[in-house]
Amino acid sequence: MAEETVRELRASFAAGRTRSAEWRAEQLKGLIRMIDEKEAEISAALHEDLAKPHMESYLHEISLTKSSCKFALNGLKNWMKPEKIPASITTFPSSAQIVPEPLGVVLIISAWNYPFILSIDPVIGAIAAGNAVVLKPSEIAPATSSLLANLLPEYVDNSCIKVVEGGVPETTALLEQRWDKIFYTGNGTVARIVMAAAAKHLTPVALELGGKSPVVVDSNVDLHVAVKRIVVGKWGCNNGQACIAPDYIITTKSFAPELVASLKRVLQFTRLQDLIEEKRVADKIVYGGEADEEQLKIAPTLLLDVPQDSAIMTGGDIWALASYCDVEKTRKTLLPDPVSELCFQNKKLQGEFVANVPAGGMLVNDTALHLTNPYMPFGGVGDSGMGCYHGKFGFDCFSHKKGVLIRGFGGEANARYPPYTTEKQKILRGLIKGSFIALILALLGFPREKH
Template sequence: MSEMELEYKKIVKRQRIFFRTGKTKQIDFRIQALRKLQSEIQKREAEIMEALKKDLNKSNFEAYMTEIGMVLDEIRHCIAHVRKWAKPKKVRTPLAQFPSKSFTIPEPYGVVLIMSPWNYPFQLCIEPLIGALAAGNCAVLKPSAYAAETSKIINTLISACFPKEYVTVIEGGRKENQGLLATEFDYIFFTGGAHVGKLVMEAAAKYLTPVSLELGGKSPCIIEKTADINLAAKRIAFGKFLNSGQTCVAPDYVFVQKEIEEEFLCKMGMWIHKFFGEEPLKNENLPKIINDHHYHRLLSLLEGEDIVIGGKGQENERKIEPTVLKNVLAESSIMKEEIFGPILPVFTYQTIEEVIEYVTGHPKPLACYLFTTNVQIEKKVLKHISFGGGCVNDTIIHLATPYMGFGGVGASGMGSYHGIESFRTFSHTKSIVKKANWLDLPMRYHPYTEKNLKMIRKFLK
């Protein structure tokens, strides 16, 4: 066992000792912790924005809208509701168990590991933590090394909020990830790519540790001829090119009905220019690609493709213009992996059945977006295509609410969080039957008789 693994085991052991004091099970303690986190985030807002600017060139507006603001809203929601969520809940009791009452009690898992990605490095680290704290857990956070500046500010922030035996931040890269995954936790929450997600699940299996995997995939966007084409293009341009396409729920490709293709492409060009100017690479608010590897990977995907809009890169700034492609082949390399960048392939279709057949013939996506005013088309798509979550007549906004869970299905992930779903994710629900002593029906006991079997049959049908 390496020195690093020994150190991580010590960290987890200290957190287990703290957890066993029972402090985190007190609701007032949890609310106090959430308020402390809320206060420190508000106090360090400028520092967080500066870190996001350095890592991804996010503007203050985008940093607040997609990261800081969402986190603060989640904290507010959890503070307002955690007392209710944590209460025992009465449930019905079968007649066969008379006289008794049944109820469930949510309890924290204990010490949880939260591993976060680089694309929304603040939000996707702190949002799961909020749920873990609300549920009464201790936590070890592992921010992404690719977003190094944000990782540093998260460490500083958490150190100012909590003692290490309650919440600890581990900075670093692959070596640190491997060391943490070799350590036994009570729950692992991972956000990132499918390849690493498989490694997380494999490592968790050693200890039978439950996991949530928030992954990704090729999320389709479908535009039907009855849609408001102008508004569809505007909302797709927003969702696709937010954070330069480095969003797990960004539209990965578009299916547009054949007769409206040209109008859609025209409107997309118009909105891209309105959003980013005639020369997007000169726009100071255009986010950059996270590193050289991903920058060159994205440009390589454009080779041989029919570029309608954009297509240029700026290597020294790691920026790529918002780019739209058409006449893309289904077997093209750009359709074999999640793009995760500002490139949007556009396909045409004649009937909605063609789209459903294509999408359902591939791994289940994290998101799906449909633009239509035809209720029958809407019902057909929602019924026949399986995906994590999505929108009708908009993109990506379904994840920006504490009132619905967010998560994937199949290859796009497992588990859900946000709001009460975060509380549930980081809680185990104990089921309790409390039996009365004043009556003890004899039919369940030996010796078994035909008469007792008849009685059992009446109760259990």
């Protein structure tokens, strides 16, 4: 089935169906209509998969996806235009441009935690760039996967955009095919499988993997506002199941008690228990830890000075605090390659962190909101991923930038042709150095060939 699906899409792409601005715009408009007409069904699927309230589904997935569609639709014609660039003196007279062209047939494998937006957002970029697409939604969010499989054919061109449902066997079969790009959202373990499969065909990949996102809190910030933003960024975003959600806090040792006290005042209830059962972690609890096994609920939990190699520092929604005193020490404390670095600091420290702390993206004095800016790239670095998307960056992610040089038949320079003489060498060296006199001599045909 996977082979047949790819063959059909390649035929559609080869026929040029996806290349016109009109086709691309029509698909984006179809996605907008789908969101408008099926909002209730989308919300119901998200609730079935993740127990998301309608308001959270609307704010975090439905509205953002619709905004992404509109942004791409409004920018599409400008994004598709060739970009004029300077031409070199060595090619005078000529013009040069960069032409974005679709890659071909692309595979998008999405994640379960935001199953609607993480499926459709990369599809928007792929469509805008003029590609044929296979979307493989996460089988761990089966209601949303089924919804997408049923709805998309009603609103977009099914000969060019297809949904393939299933689990590991179906994904494995898809990865055995040759693609022109693979976009994967998920974890590092599966990402390595994706890259290994892609390498067999020299297929480029984009990986959105997450990582442990730190929050660095300085002692001279507005603590009440900072803590509210940190808490809503943690437990207000999918109960912490988000790649951009804060994962651990770094602050000064002297300020830690005050920060913990402020966090206690604004915390709400959420889930998760097993990560705090590790013996060397249990005695680090400074708040929370209470659990209701019958209801599968656990109070938000704070731990102080947790060992970096403990399980709690590699997964979960329990919070750990570590101490820092300067930027250099903080860099050594941070777990590597977060998709998001979040800091609440004064302007001096802000500048130092922006300049010196590596991360996929950075947000100063808030959490999560950088995701909503379509003019900013969103992506990881190192272990948190490669490549970026959102807005025009999504268009670029699924485009090949083709350099095009255009010359006429005038301005022929004899110096570029054999036989090579000392005089010709001088002219060619002058051209390479940008000599205007050498250019004039070349255009005039000097030195003249002796007959």
